[in-house]
Amino acid sequence: MAVKVQNLSVAIIGGGVMGVGLGRRLIDSKIVSSQRLKVIVRRPQQAAKLRQQWQLNATVDRHKALKNSAAIFVCVKPQDCNQVLEQIKKDQALKHNPLLISIVTGASIASIQRSLGERAHIVRAVPNTPGLIGAGITVCSFSNKVTAKEKQLTQRLFAAFGDYLELEEDHMDTITGLSASGPAFVYVMIEALADGGVMRGLPRKVALRLAAQTLLGGARTLLETGRHPADLKDDVTTPAGCTIGALLHLEDGRIRSVLARGVEEAARIASSLAPEEKPGRKEVRP
Ligand SMILES: NC(=O)c1ccc[n+]([C@@H]2O[C@H](COP(=O)([O-])OP(=O)(O)OC[C@H]3O[C@@H](n4cnc5c(N)ncnc54)[C@H](OP(=O)(O)O)[C@@H]3O)[C@@H](O)[C@H]2O)c1
Incomplete structure (x- = not known):
């Protein structure tokens, strides 16, 4: 009930x-x-x-x-x-x-x-x-x-x-490092994607809207279809096309390990924030 x-x-x-x-x-x-x-x-x-x-x-x-x-x-x-x-x-x-x-x-x-x-x-x-x-x-x-x-x-x-x-x-x-700190990581990703569009001449407002809606749409597609992200990524990557070219560039920049290590670092810091162990600490946010 x-x-x-x-x-x-x-x-x-x-x-x-x-x-x-x-x-x-x-x-x-x-x-x-x-x-x-x-x-x-x-x-x-x-x-x-x-x-x-x-x-x-x-x-x-x-x-x-x-x-x-x-x-x-x-x-x-x-x-x-x-x-x-x-x-x-x-x-x-x-x-x-x-x-x-x-x-x-x-x-x-x-x-x-x-x-x-x-x-x-x-x-x-x-x-x-x-x-x-x-x-x-x-x-x-x-x-x-x-x-x-x-x-x-x-x-x-x-x-x-x-x-x-x-x-x-x-x-x-770990949850603090992933989903509580995570929105900040997502905002950085949106800003960075928009920067790419701005570099190619898009107005900032349009670029931000495209980037944000792309993240939102990708996340919703994954949650609603239950498909694996690698499988969804393959739908976008035409052989010898622009997406696979860009993905290899991102992999060279170690995008996956940078994001994963970011979560790991946030979780590590979260584990040291117990109130009774750091009584004098000034500003603590996830
Ligand atoms: N923001 C996030 O993304 C997020 C996500 C998950 C969890 N959290 C956690 O949620 C908690 C709150 O975060 P927040 O972002 O809301 O912090 P915040 O904006 O700094 O708000 C904390 C509030 O607590 C008040 N306060 C302190 N001592 C009090 C007392 N004795 N009686 C009544 N009010 C008192 C402060 O009042 P004064 O204005 O008088 O100082 C302040 O307004 C934190 O532990 C944070 O780590 C935050």
Whole structure:
């Protein structure tokens, strides 16, 4: 049976890129009603800004907002995570057993349990920024207290961000390197492809549109047909044609290993971002 979410209260701690984006998506997708969604921030000016600019029910009154919330999202940077967990503990906000959903990069379920106790119902999630327009993918893993119904609730909530997967927590750093950092790699690819068109005389705007739509179309074709990328590539490569000529050029530039190593490097760095191990770190994004 589908989990009814509209009647549930949801709190989001952190009104930054992801917290605001998630809040808006949950409301715009009619998954959570706007009256039942609260965004908790730490400055009154920030609350006023989110109310005015994003029509979000933003507040600095953490205690009141957390009380009775069925799901609490933690959307702060790794260096702020421990303080937020301490506040949750101090407020006794888990007394009624809400689902605690953390999107904090590097914050393991075990580290959150160390702050909040073994009995907490914890979800560790890795979303990505295309989720802000509903075209993302979120991967979740769960602490052993999370029930099947709570897993359904998690899936329903992240449907606001797009596609959804559940995987073992061991993979989370790799997922951060691939799908959370990945949009940045894609933007660089789009810009580079467009540069090629601009070099040949296309207006920048046209070149960007062609490049972006080509990436989007390629990705959709792969997902919708289920065909292997090598097979799809062969459809485009006429013997002795321009595409195979260009592909050999790209292979000379080691395009595959550069991209694969990029993911590996992002995953390696993600694995060193555990909040409790780098308390003084200033800026940490996937
Ligand atoms: N952006 C991505 O692509 C992406 C993807 C997947 C996961 N993530 C992860 O998601 C988390 C949030 O990322 P983001 O891009 O949204 O960061 P962000 O834009 O920097 O937002 C973080 C927000 O948390 C607020 N905050 C910090 N401590 C707080 C507290 N005690 N109470 C209430 N609010 C507090 C900050 O408020 P102030 O303005 O007062 O400092 C800030 O507005 C990070 O752990 C990030 O690694 C990000």
